[in-house]
Every structure is written in C-alpha cells, then in structure tokens.
Amino acid sequence: MTEQGFRYISKPRRVAEDRRFVVGRGRYAADIRRPGELAVALVPSQHPCARIVSIDASAALAMKGVRYVLTGEELAAATDPLMVGVDAPLVKRYPLAVGRTRYAGEWVAAVVAETRALAEDATEKVVVKYEPIEYVIDGEAAIAPDAPLVHPDHGSNIVLEKRFVWGEVDEDFAKAPHSLSYRVKWGRSSTVPIETFNLVAEWNPWQEILDVWASIQMPKYPDQIARALRIPYTSVRVHHDVDVGGSYGVKRGIKHTVLAGYLARTLGAPIRLIEDRLENMRAGDAHGPERLFDVEMAYDDDGRILSMRMRALDNVGAYIGRSPLQLGKPVGAIVGPYKIGSVAYHAMAVLSNKTPQEAVRGFGQSPTNYAIETGVEKVAEALGLDRLEVRRRNFVKKDEFPYLIPSGTSYDSGDYDAVADKVMAQIDWDALVAERDRLRGEGMLAGIGLSACLEPGGGNSAFEPLLNEKNLTTTWMESVRINVDALGGVTVAIHTTSSGQGHETLVSSCVGEVLEIDPDTIRVVRPDSLASLPSNSPVGSRMAIMMGGAAYRAAHKVKAKLIAVAAKNLDVAIDAVSYHDGNASAGGRTLSWMELVTICHRGYHKLPAGMDPGLEATDVMQVPGGERLPEQGRTQMYPCYSFEFHAILVVIDPALGKPDIRRYVIGHDCGTVINPHIVKGMTLGGIAHGIGASLFEEFAYDEEGQLLTQSFMDYLLPSSHEVPAVEIVHHVSPSPHTVFGQKGSGESGYLGSPAAISSAVNDAVRPLGIRFDALPIRISAIGDAVAEALEKTEGLQ
C-alpha cells in the first residue's frame, strides 16, 4: 500500500479528541467528585536522611474536620512493598517513609480531612521527631567505599551494574590510529506535566472493589496496586475513561495509589489525593535521569568511529521502581545512526538521598544520544573535519538495512543521508554559515548546532530480561476490540488512558482505513481495567505501531467475516468477493453494509456453517521481533527506528549570556505518518522539552540535600518566548515490520534537540575557549563563563 493510496491514513484530518478539550470538557481525575470524599495532604520530611524517632498526630487529629493521620509504620504492616524493576529486593519502598526518611520532602505521614485546605492545615500540627543521619547527594560520591548507605539492608548504593562488551572493543581500540575520551553530564530534569499526579480511590466493602480514577500512564498498573494492597486483581477497577493532563512518561503514581487505596479501604470513604505543585516537584517521585557519561571513541584518519566505550552512571535517587531500566533501553540504539563496529557499555544505577526518578520521555535515550553526538563532534574537531561530513561518513547507508548493530538489535529502515540533505537544503547551509559569521563580526556569539539520532519505537520491555536474568518478559502486547452493532455503527475499545497522544484518532483512522468507512463515524471507548484486554499503556513510542497495528488487524478480522458472509449469501467463493466502502460484491450483485450487518445480528440461518453470530473482533498484538529472550547480552530491543536530524542557529549576546535560537530546522522520518497533525505536535513539543532540558530545567540540590527548584519560579519551563518557530522537513522510510509502514514518534524532537543545542552553544563560545559539558547550560553559566573569558582577553591586551 503506498502512502498516496491511503484514504484516511497520512491525511491532515482533525484530531477527534480536540473537540472536548477546546470547550473545557476534558475529564481529568481531579474533575471526578464522589459523595462523602475526603482529601489527603502529606507531611514532608525536613531532612535528606533521618531516623524517625516519633510521630505525634494528636494535635492534628484534634482539629475540626480531620479524620485520620496515617504513618508509614501502619501502612507497611498492611501492604507489600512497591515493585522494584531490578534485582534488588532489599531496596524496599512504601508510599510513606518507614523508620527513616531518605530524601528531603519524602512523605512521612498522610493527613485525611474533609477538605484539602483542612488537611493542609493539619499537616503543620503533626509533630515528627527526627534524628538526622549522614546522607549522600552526589552519584559519584555514593559509590565511594565509605559512602553512607541509602538502604543499609541492600549493602551498597549500587542497585544495578551491568558490563556489556559487544564485539572486539580492545582490539579495535588497539588498532585505531586515534582515540579520545570525554565526560558529559545530563542534569536532573523531568517532563513536569502541567497537571500534577491526581487520583480518586473509592472502596466498596460490600462488593470488595476498589474504583480508581487516576491521571495514569503506567504499564501493569492494576496488577501493581492489587499486589501491594494484597487484594485480587479482580478487586481493582481502574477507570480508563479519564483524560491525563500530560505525562510524557512520568505519571506512574503507584505509591500515590497504594496510599489512597489503603486509606479508602481503612476509612470507608472515597479518597482524593491531588498533589499540589510542591508535593509534585519534590516528592511526586517523578524526576528524570541524572547521568554522568565517561566515553572513549576510537576512530581513523577519515573520522570513521571504529569503537566506543561508554560508562553511564545514573543517580536514581532514594528509591527505585522502573527507573534503573532507563539504562537498558538505549542498548537498542547504542551506536545511534552510526556504523560503530564495537561497543563496551558499563551501566550503573546508584542510590542517593535525592527524590526518586521515574520514566521520562525516551527512557534514557535522549541523554545517551547527547553523549554520542558530543563524541562525534569531538572527533570532527580533533581531525579538523566538517561535523556534517563526519556524520555522513559514519551513517548507516540506505542500502544497508536491515542493519544489525553490535548490541544485537536490527534497525529496520532509513535513509539518513536523504534526511540530512533535505535539512541542508531547507536551512540553506552556506547562507547559514555566512549568517553565523556575520553575527560574529557584529560582536555576537553565534553558533550552529547539529545532531542526528534515532528514536526506537514499538516499546516492548526487552531491557527487563537484559538487565535482570530473573525477569523472563518477552511480550508487551497491546489490544483492540471492534464491535459493529445491529444498527451498523462501529465502536472500537482501547484499554488504556491517554495523555495527549490522540489514540482515539489513531484507532478510528486505522479501522476506517481498513473497513473503508469514515473514521469520524467511529466511536472509541475505554472500558475499565476489568473489562479490558491486555494493554501496556502508551510508553516507548509504541502506540502507532502497537495500538494502530492491533486496530488494523482487528478490522481485517471484521472485514474477513463480512466477506465470508457475502460469499455465502451470493453463493460464490470467498476470493470472488470484492469489498468496497463497506459493501461486498460479486458477479454484479452487491450486499450492502447494512444487509451484511443484519445477517450477522439477526440471520443465523444465513451465516456460514459454524460462524458465531454478531459482528465483533479482537486483536491482541505481540511486538514485532520481540519473541526471544536476550542471548549473551544481545537483544532485539524495539522493532522500529525513526530518524531525526537537527540543524539550528543560536545567538548569544555576550553581555547577557542568553541563548536565542534564531533558526531551527528538523528533518524527521518516522515512516508512514498516520495523522500529520499529531506527529507534528509530538515533534514540536519534543523539541520544546529538549530546549527546557538543555537550557533551563534542573532539579538542583544544595549541599544540605534540599531541593532548590521546587516551584515554577525557579524550575523554569520554556514559554512561547523561549521556544522558536520550528521548520520540519519530512521523509518517509516505511518500516517493513508494521501494518502501514509506520514507526514511533512520541519522543521525536526531544531525542535530538539537547544534543543540537549543546552543539550550537559550544560552537558559539568556542572562539572564547569555553566548553560546556553538562546540561542544562544555564544563562547564568554562559554569562559567567563569557564574562570571565572576556576579562582574561582584555587583561592580555
């Protein structure tokens, strides 16, 4: 099927979800009100690490409207620890601190009252006596032999350490004429959705069921709640028909849900837990990777990178869930778009007394791309070669796909040179260089930034068994059900929440394409978790591939049934029937959609022998290529690999230090685009997120272990002033592994923009002998470094 041959796919059709959002009719978890509900506020730890000597809640409980104060001791006795994603069973995690606090802001007690305001008032009356304990904030300090242990029972601050050697790394380094080494740091930031994590939980003791409305984006969410609360899966009903106000990875909320679920059961009342911004920033447990890379690259005279050694040390904070796994996903694109022949990868996840991390857009890929791209630029600089030319010399070429990288993953398709060519044409490279040089001539610091990277898509969980031999996960399925009713209407069920990805539009487009009916007439519903087929939620840029794939396959099952019914009633062979616009024809006779539907719903006597009545189909789809466990440290990670190429111009007024992005062009290839509006929005939003991560956003801590950036006054999110107009140029390299040739795009833009911005800023300040090797590169850091460099220059004159 060619792109031009599509009826609805790739067409700039309106996004169905948008109609409810523009009138304020999105239905978010905080909009759910239940009769008799009570509100929760949290008592935060003042210390990064302390023994909890005592908690005196008597004054709080004496306040009017206060119903309950829950401590970690009570909760831990009644629940099981939250799931840990790696093999570290003694790193126990509960929703409230038990015995000791491990980061500043950690929730020590929960106050329940008739209103949130009363609960907040009462938190100030809960008296907690602490005995401070030695703490560790820095990731490298945490692996020193004498470092204070965050979880003494675990016996170490290292929760994951893996060494992989793919290929003849030592030999390749020995043979290479050149090598270089460098260190870069990815600062601790996150996606920070405008909606905090919210949930309402209600226990019905007569039916023994916990109803949950939550702003959730979490694979296996009901399973984890049920296990921790020690109740059956059938006693948890998660309502998926809740809109999620942004997530981009982080809305995992297990600790919140176990806490609220326990309170709902204990108090027999619906519980609202709506984080305020402060609770969200310091104890929503939703920070992103904080990663130190030590990299060596071996290369030849032409700039071809022969081998790479990479150590990635991630400071994961005080507790772990899935966060250490973010060191595993990048294994599937560990060489980026380049033909690096061998790689040694040493991954370490390290505990510290900081807020725990959660999954963040890209699941570790964007930091890794930043580390690789920095090296490519250093190789070019060392050889005095053009940065673009070095990238081209290392690119996997169009005719080399499928391309097997050293870590065992096969890239599906691409044409990196063609995308780079399009970007160069769009930005007019020679004119851009001239403009940079003109600006430099005017006394400005001007720099051009480039980056090239991959977006793995199709999200399975192959990194779980790769990092933990006890984990035997080889499926990460997604499901769709289609029901055609007796009036001929089509309803499609999906089995997860969405946080802005447009899944209703995705599935209606795919089903409409196959059944040749207008997607706008298709109703999309979200059954609750007990009525749902298996889903793994929208993670890992997977839904176009997996939910779109399941929708396509289910629609084909419906279509096959319609054709079989037509064949029987037209008395012809199945392959003699042609299907068009919902009708089926053979030999000049046609059975209309309604006639076929009526037979299925009313005319059992007209159905082929053995066929079930009704007209519905389900599809539970396996991730393509994800069938096998890793072998000898190698695995097929995700099935699809999108490509992006960024070229930007940054100008810095040396007196201000503020980087101004004057031009931003991205070339993007995610295979066949299902909805152009959605893919464009993902890419533009991803770039904005990358601008934040590279220039503004950081969860900064002081030496006392206190989080300094706790509000939007100091954790700076890019506004419409900081994000420039971005030009996108498209290319389509269809994936051979997907139903329409689509790939993932949910992380696009974000995966390459930090590398491009770092490249541009460093190009701008290079004439002053300055180099920034850590993100974010804050205005203050640029301003200070530039002032110091200029002072030196002037001093010499």
Place this chain on the structure above:
Amino acid sequence: MKVDLNINGVERTVDVEPRTSLLDCLRGELALTGTRAGCEHGVCGACTILLDGEPVRSCLMFAVQADGYEITTIEGIAPAPGELSVVQDAFVEKHGMQCGYCTSGMVLAAHALLMRNANPTDEEIRDAISANLCRCTGYGQIVEAIRLAADNLAQSNVFPAERVR
C-alpha cells in the same frame, strides 16, 4: 461568607470561606471544572479566566474579590451546545493542543487577545500566550491556531465586540 458572582452571564451566589481561591470556588463550589489547576502559584496559566474580558489567574485571586466583575470561564465560550467559537474551531483545525490541560487557558488568552487586537502578528500572539505554559505542543500549532482564528474572524461579517464568538 456569601458572595455574588456573575459567571458566563449568570448570577450565582456561593457561600465560601474567605480564603477560598476563585479557582477552587469555580471548580469545587460551582462544578465549573473546565478551569484547571496547574501550579497554584500564578506561573502556568492553566487556571486563566476572563475578568471583564481580561485574562486573570484564578488561583491568585480570592472568590470574594471577584464580586462585581463579569467572569468568563471556558464553559462560557462555545456559542451553543455542540458548537465551537471561531477560536475554538481554529484550535481544533490546527491541533493546537495535545493533552488538553492548558487548553482552556490558552483559548481564553486567545479570545482576550483577539478582542483587543483583530490582526496580531506572530510576535504579538506569542506575547499573549507567554504567560500560559504548555508542555505538549511547543506552542507552534497554538500560534498557528490563533493566527487562523484571526484570519477567519477578519472574513466574517459580525460586529467587532461579538466577533470572537
């Protein structure tokens, strides 16, 4: 204490604690949940409403302070059930949103802009929404939507004061 509020053209009397923010009053007392809570310290703009036509953060204002003003929330923008204002329609046409959480505030900020400036430049549009944070879109399609709304309004035949609807 009792306070009379004119919301979307309807007089409503509510009994609130003096410390109740207008945001909490709208969402909690009046079930007008289209106004969103984002940061609750006046930075993100998710709680934007119009007060006598001007965009205001409802999290930074007490409900009792709103007495005597005309309050417009997102629920008061669509011209009729099932219909969209020109601005809302342009946001849909350009997909000027993803998760929808900042959208109420963005639509109201756009309405306020177009009421006072029928033909804004892209820079003026970016200025007008610069106090409303969006984490999904990178603002590009929001700027496009507001520009489209301005173009569509310019081609319509209604009086300026009524044009935005």
